[in-house]
Amino acid sequence: VSALPSRAELDAVAARFFDVGKRLVAPSVVARDRAASFDRALWRALADAGLFRLEGVARRGQALEALVRGSLDLGLAVTACAHFVAIAVVEQHGSDEQKRAWLPKLEDGTWLAGCANAEPGAGTDLMGLKSRAREREGGFALSSRKWSVTNVGACDFALVSARLEGAPAREAMNIFGVETAGARRWMRLRSDLTGLRTSPTGSLLAWRAPLPPHALVGGRGAGVKLFRLMFSEERVTTGFLYLGALKACLERGVRHAEQRRQFGQPIGKNQYVQEKLVRMRVAAELLEAQLWRTLERMAAGDDVHASLSVVKVHGIEAAIDAAQDLVRLLGSLGVSVDEPAERLLRDLLGLSILGGTVELHKIVIYDETVRALSPTTPR
Numbered sequence: 001v002s003a004l005p006s007r008a009e010l011d012a013v014a015a016r017f018f019d020v021g022k023r024l025v026a027p028s029v030v031a032r033d034r035a036a037s038f039d040r041a042l043w044r045a046l047a048d049a050g051l052f053r054l055e056g057v058a059r060r061g062q063a064l065e066a067l068v069r070g071s072l073d074l075g076l077a078v079t080a081c082a083h084f085v086a087i088a089v090v091e092q093h094g095s096d097e098q099k100r101a102w103l104p105k106l107e108d109g110t111w112l113a114g115c116a117n118a119e120p121g122a123g124t125d126l127m128g129l130k131s132r133a134r135e136r137e138g139g140f141a142l143s144s145r146k147w148s149v150t151n152v153g154a155c156d157f158a159l160v161s162a163r164l165e166g167a168p169a170r171e172a173m174n175i176f177g178v179e180t181a182g183a184r185r186w187m188r189l190r191s192d193l194t195g196l197r198t199s200p201t202g203s204l205l206a207w208r209a210p211l212p213p214h215a216l217v218g219g220r221g222a223g224v225k226l227f228r229l230m231f232s233e234e235r236v237t238t239g240f241l242y243l244g245a246l247k248a249c250l251e252r253g254v255r256h257a258e259q260r261r262q263f264g265q266p267i268g269k270n271q272y273v274q275e276k277l278v279r280m281r282v283a284a285e286l287l288e289a290q291l292w293r294t295l296e297r298m299a300a301g302d303d304v305h306a307s308l309s310v311v312k313v314h315g316i317e318a319a320i321d322a323a324q325d326l327v328r329l330l331g332s333l334g335v336s337v338d339e340p341a342e343r344l345l346r347d348l349l350g351l352s353i354l355g356g357t358v359e360l361h362k363i364v365i366y367d368e369t370v371r372a373l374s375p376t377t378p379r
């Protein structure tokens, strides 16, 4: 991450994508959520608004927070997060040939991209993945079964992790850039999800699928290094989604608390109601401070591995609490599908699993804490 943009520039990004979210995305979110459909035209409209030309994780995160607040569509924002992660990997580790071939289509929205790591037998323990690539004349043959992956139900391009057969252990894990329309590969949409239904989550099957030599990203054995980049980009950008959701809950909650009258006065006069809104405000401010502090430390080259896990644990738990409190605060309206509260809650449950579960992040935080405070304890 290079130096952070100025506050004025970030405010302008936020204003632009709040407006895009409100005007273009919000009007159809209820219908798309009900139908579990991903709208390609809307995706192109986001690209046309310049979303995928934004540079650096700070601008991207800021845009996504504002998009969520304007649209209340966490599914589409998750789709954009995964796409951004793929762009970041190609930008930072792609060869000149890969950048020339892939980046223009990723930036102008011609392509939708995903990052396919999870498999039926490898979720939290990603190193258990079984996908294999074999070197063959003219490139590689990929055999892979990726499961429950953002965008991999409709995407044109995916970064796919696989072990390279016959490679020494330190070169075994690799990432391949795969055009999904090629031979011997199939995608399937997951339609059973209760949350993030406006995002095309799905599976990818490849059976001895031929890949050209330039499909290998970052050189032989770059897999683990690229995992680290994918995880840190994903953790920052999803952190902004939790923040957008928290602020959206607070804004909707305050409006209702001031307008809805019971016992002859606005329900916001009631301290049990105020407490819910105050907790949302406190959680949002703390998350925002933590996110920007982490970005500053990333820009300075610090190791922020555990801090990103703090963002996840605090952010997702606070956002889920806020969405649940908003459901309650809205009374019977809170469980209406026309209100954002229950959709946000369902979407946030999906987000709590994507990008590593809360339990995984607690393991990271604990290990780093012990390392820092008790460096002599063998781990």
Ligand SMILES: Cc1cc2nc3c(=O)[nH]c(=O)nc-3n(C[C@H](O)[C@H](O)[C@H](O)COP(=O)(O)OP(=O)(O)OC[C@H]3O[C@@H](n4cnc5c(N)ncnc54)[C@H](O)[C@@H]3O)c2cc1C
Residues within 6 Å of the ligand: 082, 114, 115, 116, 117, 118, 120, 122, 123, 124, 125, 147, 148, 149, 150, 151, 196, 201, 350, 351, 353, 354, 355, 356, 357, 358, 359, 360, 363
């Ligand atoms: C909506 C959605 C989008 C997704 N998008 C992507 C994507 O873009 N790319 C991708 O690669 N994957 C994606 N995933 C997959 C996601 O990364 C995995 O689902 C996640 O890592 C958990 O894996 P699992 O589902 O196999 O659960 P499991 O690994 O089977 O875990 C089940 C439970 O056991 C707990 N657990 C496991 N091990 C431990 C341990 N050592 N200590 C304590 N608790 C433990 C977990 O925290 C969890 O609560 C997505 C998933 C969802 C739901």
